[in-house]
Amino acid sequence: MKKLCIIAALMIVALSISAADKVKLKFVVWDLNQTTYIQPVIDAYKAAHPNVDFELINIPANDYDQKIAVMLAGGDDSDIISVKDIPSYAGMVAKNQLEPLNAYVTKSKVDLAQYSGVIDQIVVDKKLYALPFRSDVWIMYYNKDAFDKMKVGYPTNDMTWEQYAALARKVSNGEGVDRIYGSHYHIWRSTWQLPAVQDGKNSIISTDYSFMKPYYEMVIAMQKDKTIMDYASLKVGNIHYSGVFYNGQIAMLPMGSWFIGTLIAKTKDGTNTQKNWGIVKYPHPAGVPAGTTAGTITSLAINAKSANKAAAWDFVKYFSGPEGATILAKLGTLPAIRNQAVLDAIKKVEGFPQDKNSGEALATKTVRLELPNHPKAADIDKILSQEHELIVTGSESIDQGLANMSKRVKETLAAQ
Amino acid sequence: MTASASKALKSNAIAYSFILPNLVIFAVFTLVPIAFAFALSFMKWDGANPMVFVGLGNFSRMLHDENFRISLLNTLYFVVGTVPTTLVFSLLLAVLLNREFVGRSFFRAAFFFPFVASLVAVSVVFNMMFFPSMGPVNNILRAIGVSNPPAWSASVQWAMPTVMMAYVWRSVGYYMIIYLAALQGVPHELYEAARIDGATPGQCFRKITVPLLTPATFLVTILLTIASFKIFDLVLVMTGGGPGRATNVLVYTIYDSAFLSFEYGYASAQAMVLFLIVLAITILQFRGEKKWVAYL
Numbered sequence: 001m002k003k004l005c006i007i008a009a010l011m012i013v014a015l016s017i018s019a020a021d022k023v024k025l026k027f028v029v030w031d032l033n034q035t036t037y038i039q040p041v042i043d044a045y046k047a048a049h050p051n052v053d054f055e056l057i058n059i060p061a062n063d064y065d066q067k068i069a070v071m072l073a074g075g076d077d078s079d080i081i082s083v084k085d086i087p088s089y090a091g092m093v094a095k096n097q098l099e100p101l102n103a104y105v106t107k108s109k110v111d112l113a114q115y116s117g118v119i120d121q122i123v124v125d126k127k128l129y130a131l132p133f134r135s136d137v138w139i140m141y142y143n144k145d146a147f148d149k150m151k152v153g154y155p156t157n158d159m160t161w162e163q164y165a166a167l168a169r170k171v172s173n174g175e176g177v178d179r180i181y182g183s184h185y186h187i188w189r190s191t192w193q194l195p196a197v198q199d200g201k202n203s204i205i206s207t208d209y210s211f212m213k214p215y216y217e218m219v220i221a222m223q224k225d226k227t228i229m230d231y232a233s234l235k236v237g238n239i240h241y242s243g244v245f246y247n248g249q250i251a252m253l254p255m256g257s258w259f260i261g262t263l264i265a266k267t268k269d270g271t272n273t274q275k276n277w278g279i280v281k282y283p284h285p286a287g288v289p290a291g292t293t294a295g296t297i298t299s300l301a302i303n304a305k306s307a308n309k310a311a312a313w314d315f316v317k318y319f320s321g322p323e324g325a326t327i328l329a330k331l332g333t334l335p336a337i338r339n340q341a342v343l344d345a346i347k348k349v350e351g352f353p354q355d356k357n358s359g360e361a362l363a364t365k366t367v368r369l370e371l372p373n374h375p376k377a378a379d380i381d382k383i384l385s386q387e388h389e390l391i392v393t394g395s396e397s398i399d400q401g402l403a404n405m406s407k408r409v410k411e412t413l414a415a416q
Numbered sequence: 417m418t419a420s421a422s423k424a425l426k427s428n429a430i431a432y433s434f435i436l437p438n439l440v441i442f443a444v445f446t447l448v449p450i451a452f453a454f455a456l457s458f459m460k461w462d463g464a465n466p467m468v469f470v471g472l473g474n475f476s477r478m479l480h481d482e483n484f485r486i487s488l489l490n491t492l493y494f495v496v497g498t499v500p501t502t503l504v505f506s507l508l509l510a511v512l513l514n515r516e517f518v519g520r521s522f523f524r525a526a527f528f529f530p531f532v533a534s535l536v537a538v539s540v541v542f543n544m545m546f547f548p549s550m551g552p553v554n555n556i557l558r559a560i561g562v563s564n565p566p567a568w569s570a571s572v573q574w575a576m577p578t579v580m581m582a583y584v585w586r587s588v589g590y591y592m593i594i595y596l597a598a599l600q601g602v603p604h605e606l607y608e609a610a611r612i613d614g615a616t617p618g619q620c621f622r623k624i625t626v627p628l629l630t631p632a633t634f635l636v637t638i639l640l641t642i643a644s645f646k647i648f649d650l651v652l653v654m655t656g657g658g659p660g661r662a663t664n665v666l667v668y669t670i671y672d673s674a675f676l677s678f679e680y681g682y683a684s685a686q687a688m689v690l691f692l693i694v695l696a697i698t699i700l701q702f703r704g705e706k707k708w709v710a711y712l
Binding site: 066069073091096097230231232233235236238378382386387389390393395396408 | 464658659
């Protein structure tokens with residue numbers, strides 16, 4: 001009897017020790033089946049840390065910001081939160097929903113300089129609330145077959161916006177459902193507005209948006225002569241930029257580098273029928289050096305209500321650090337740590353276009369954040385999107401729309 | 417306690433015990449949140465930081481808020497556009513489907529079906545039908561000679577009418593059922609007497625059917641008004657409040673203030689204003705009841 005009790009007690013102790021070692025981390029992500037790099041990083045981490053298990057909470061990208069806001073407001077205790085964009089980051093910071101990482105960074109001796117200055121743009125009141133693991137830049141994708149068909153030269157790594165518009169017109173052909181459009185502007189306001197802030201003279205958060213006029217004129221002209229699909233059709237039909245590229249309906253696509261990984265994966269499994277694609281640098285205004293572009297960062301944050309902060313930090317450090325960067329690069333995704341080694345690794349990825357221009361397209365000179373961190377970022381983004389929609393559907397003239405934008409943003413910045 | 421009094425108490429207790437489950441659920445999930453929202457409308461709260469009492473600050477902010485003004489006008493436009501239309505169509509349909517003919521049950525079911533169909537499916541199909549460049553509606557318009565057909569849900573002038581059309585199409589079946597039920601209460605002898613006296617079908621409709629259906633019309637008007645003030649889900653899926661703010665309705669603005677801007681106090685204040693508007697209109701309708709509703 002006594003022997004039995006001792007054995008039972010030892011077993012309980014042994015079980016509770018191993019149970020205490022096991023950690024389950026809840027990780028909130030979006031569009032898991034499109035984001036091809038998450039599972040490989042998790043698998044690599046689990047191989048090195050067998051006592052950590054992951055529960056992935058997947059949310060559709062379109063609903064992500066709202067869903068995460070409601071979850072956190074309801075006291076959700078998920079450990080690691082993916083930070084999709086600056087407005088939702090600003091919102092979560094304002095509501096004290098994220099754990100400050102300064103102490104963890106110092107203790108783990110993370111070198112913040114390896115993130116190319118992005119860290120400064122997300123520090124709020126000297127506190128850092130997220131670590132970027134991915135940093136995407138805007139580039140241009142193009143369909144080589146479409147250019148060959150019209151016997152037009154491919155886009156280059158140094159094009160002005162005027163040259164790009166002329167090229168798009170030259171390569172457009174066909175009628176109705178068989179039409180191949182020279183370029184494509186996805187419904188986000190950023191596709192139309194980012195060229196306006198490329199020269200660094202103006203910011204997306206401004207009180208006078210008249211500087212955007214020439215860029216709106218350029219794209220509205222392209223919409224009018226059917227060089228691009230019209231906004232109304234894209235919005236009403238919920239058409240995604242990937243579908244029209246996979247079907248060979250567009251010759252060029254200004255879009256973020258996040259699409260590279262998806263394109264490679266979809267070409268491999270046959271969804272993308274246009275195997276002959278390439279990338280070049282984002283076109284630039286005249287007088288601005290090639291390689292100047294806009295960018296976004298995707299980060300990981302730790303929930304202030306998490307019960308496993310130390311374990312969560314270890315994973316965040318791994319994902320955003322050199323180990324995660326290597327895995328991301330091997331899958332064709334641009335990590336936040338972007339040195340020459342990473343760039344070379346991306347070029348070697350199977351499925352990455354092997355022509356010379358594509359190899360140099362990812363080397364950037366200056367990257368400006370699409371939407372700077374600002375407490376009113378979400379409201380301003382909404383105003384810009386609403387007026388943008390009125391301009392591009394022809395409901396307002398460009399001057400009227402930009403004037404309204406300026407007026408409303410000025411009021412929002414002055415309020416409260 | 418006397419025997420009859422304790423018997424009354426016992427039957428009361430039994431009655432209350434039947435009502436209690438529903439009452440508890442209603443109180444917890446409807447009454448308490450409404451009371452909470454009423455209290456919130458005098459506060460400023462973002463869901464995480466502590467609540468701050470602001471008195472009537474939210475209401476005075478609403479008076480100067482352009483977004484609120486635009487959404488109020490849009491909602492009124494929607495109400496004025498859909499209530500009479502749905503009422504007339506559902507009455508006509510009910511009268512048509514009241515006569516005996518082969519396949520009548522099928523048509524009754526067919527007209528009711530949109531009301532139970534998935535709202536998202538209805539919105540997506542409507543958007544596809546009214547697709548600006550290649551949709552069937554615009555193709556037909558172009559074929560009959562309209563050179564520049566409207567861009568429907570992508571155009572500022574036509575977005576609201578498109579949503580209204582979807583709403584009317586969807587709701588007609590439900591109110592048709594109410595009218596069909598009421599029509600069964602109209603005595604046949606009145607029609608026969610009228611026909612003997614030489615009345616045309618039109619006169620029968622105007623002088624017999626419509627006056628005797630005024631109770632049903634009153635009910636339908638109240639239900640329709642309340643429902644159309646609360647329009648939200650159809651707008652969210654079809655146009656997302658756009659283009660610009662053309663289909664921003666009151667409930668959409670409330671949703672936006674609460675869940676996109678995290679201003680729960682302001683959103684509650686806007687919800688209170690909506691509640692008061694609908695309450696005022698309903699009271700007015702009840703006041704007018706004695707004047708035009710004829711009960712048999």
